Amino acid sequence: MDNLFRRTGIDVPEPVRRFLQGETDTWLRVEEYRDGNTMVVRTDVPGIDPDQDIDITVTDGALHIVARRREPADKDQPGYRSEVHYGEHSRSIPLPRGANLDTIEASYIDGVLEVRTQLPEQTGTSATKVHVSRGGNRPPEAPKNNVM
Template identity: 60%
Template structure:
């Protein structure tokens, strides 16, 4: 498809070209696991500048990662240019346990991999409360203690 577009001299916007080439999934792919009381989230982001091309935030117990990778226009104009690399914007939102402290998040970038380590809040033991069911009306029903008619 790319050769057809280039040979035809058509100037096709980048998002349209990528869609025509079958790249319709713009979400950021991640790997996620827990190590002790730390949640680890990793994403392959080769060829980016982590200081300018990635935005990371936590809003309402949701981790948001937005990353962009720009194609070099100088290379695109070179004879025989072909690229199968992914360019453009990718994003991902990941739900976090309630109470995650933003100060407990550390982001590193090494060898094209963004890694986030998120300190998980202490989880208290879930409390169980028994709820008593009171039978009302109907055949064989006993009115609840203190109910009218007792």
Template identity: 50%
Template sequence: MAGLTRRDRFELPEPMRRLFEGDWDVPAFRVEEYRDGPTMVVRAELPSIDPEKDLDVSVTEGTLRIRGERRESEEQKSRNGYRSEFKYGSFTRDIQLPPGANPDGVSASYHDGVLEVRVPVAEDGGSGRKITVNRA
């Protein structure tokens, strides 16, 4: 195998690199999940969204689904011409809820471009046990 050389870096073709770097027209959004006592909190960055028209939050079979559509348009009219630009796309994110999550107690709020979903989770009482490790 003397004719083989090692490449230190693999270069993707431009269209594939753009795909992995997120340079596409489908809007992506960031999500963070954490526990706040007995509550699971999911926060999503969703700027420029009208939550009453463009957002759907649901819980089905232990999965939280955030679905929406982003529509932005800009028009500039002047004496010399007309310019219109628009961006649109739909997005969906599914998040698995922990065992004991109560779908009836889920609440959601939207403030300053951030969606916050709070899911009450029952404390895990008795489904596991602590194992004592003895020194041999």
């Protein structure tokens, strides 16, 4: 289904896309913003070892983040209660056209994963004027073949 959205150019919000694909509550919540010519993606993933529990890849123009949170050993102790989600959590973030994949860097500080990549300089937006025709100014239609 992801390929269908990508092919048709439909921009579907991540939670909706995941729901339609049958994924529930296994995604990372992210902050995404631009810092000058840098795209910054941040997500809170406390209590993990970034060397073992985080995988970051780029494929098909998207940044893919996978983080694993392992259940604690003392979970079977009497009185143990947890509202923390354990297991594998992931997120795919489309990268803007022209993002420099060679400059992608990731850091993990105080439970926050931050991924940065350089974007091309924005030289202002160019606009194309589109002519709006009035009622009778349409080009003539081609004749239709009436085959029965």
